[in-house]
Amino acid sequence: MTQPIVFIDGDQGTTGLQIHARLQGRRDIQLLTLPDAERKDPQRRAEAINSADVAILCLPDDAAREVVASVVSPAVQVIDASSAHRTTAGWVYGFPEMDERQADLIAHAKRVSNPGCYPTGAIALLRPLVSAGLVPADYPITVNAVSGYSGSGRAGVEQYETPGVAPGPALRVYGLQLAHKHVPEMQRHAGLAFAPVFVPAYAAYAQGIVLTIALQTRLLPAGVQAKQLHQRLKDFYQGSRYVQVAPLEQASATAQLDPQALNGTNDLRLAVFSNDAQGQVLLTAVFDNLGKGASGAAVQSLELMLQG
Incomplete structure (x- = not known):
């Protein structure tokens, strides 16, 4: 053959x-x-x-x-x-x-x-929740994400890795005109009624992304809390080879996220954090911007x- x-x-x-x-x-x-x-x-x-x-x-x-x-x-x-x-x-x-x-x-x-690298994490978190009606399509979504400098392409790599050249800053927040080219992609494939606010950044490490989306439970349908959001994500990605959803008890014991934790893999790790007393939920995604991204x-x- x-x-x-x-x-x-x-x-x-x-x-x-x-x-x-x-x-x-x-x-x-x-x-x-x-x-x-x-x-x-x-x-x-x-x-x-x-x-x-x-x-x-x-x-x-x-x-x-x-x-x-x-x-x-x-x-x-x-x-x-x-x-x-x-x-x-x-x-x-x-x-x-x-x-x-x-x-x-x-x-x-x-x-x-x-x-796109950033939309991979945002869509993975939002699409199952929006399609199930757990997050309204018109929810005022803000996506915050930090990528390694390789996300800016060869120019970014050269800026940080060229011998004798002063490296770039430790952290660069960009897209401040709120018109990043990834926004239409996020809106379309996540099923959002309006464009999300997207705040991307590059940091002084080579590769890996940590992406977060904060939710207020008072703006979600009645009765929807972290538990229901987590269960939907868990059910949606059940049996997936590359997408993992961290157990709620693991998330509650996690103090920080490492954007480089999945470098060199095609894996995508999702998690749901919450403060029930304040009615706040944090959806997170960690993955390699040069891998799954x-x-x-x-x-x-x-x-x-x-x-x-």
Whole structure:
């Protein structure tokens, strides 16, 4: 049997390098990349993508759109790791655990858009709760998240890791105009009626995300407390290979979260913390921004497409 050809376009960037590393050495696929001299040649890129069974695009948004437009072979399946197509009609969102049908949709899709790193955590927490009516779709959601500096791409890595160059600040909060490109993606796939407030930050460590969403129980439907929210998440992700929901008793004994705890994995750990006396709940997600938040998610979708 002929091995499927997997083409990685943009394998020199942070996400592309990680995907290449995860796939290198596999004997069930033929891994195709372009040499340095041909990477920016439109004709060679078009030839490569149209010769592939699956193409993984690790490119800036505009470049990803251009490459997709060059696809003429109806057999090519595309996984786009950029944010260009995450809310585009006709593209399947590459988060297999998002609902019970998503893995099958990905497996048979021609076009899959890889989730953004921050939205992965926010959607994983919110979508099950909103769809069950435990969190109203019009709840005024605020998402706070801190990522390692690799989340800002090669420029961020160079800023912190270039010898002889003063590293960047210990913490940078950005997106202060409240118009981050991940917001429409979060709203759409979490099922929110309004755009959430999103406050992202980069810190002076390489990779890993901790994301939090605070809720006031007085704004939730009557009777909904941390216990009901936790049970919904637990039931929703029961049997999931990569998404874990920490037991309530474990959360109550946890004093802090380490954003680097799941680095090097494709895992996503969710937890529910609460102060019942004050009517407050904190939803949290910890995962690797280069794993489940990027390259790991792309490889997970690839596996589904190869099996489909």
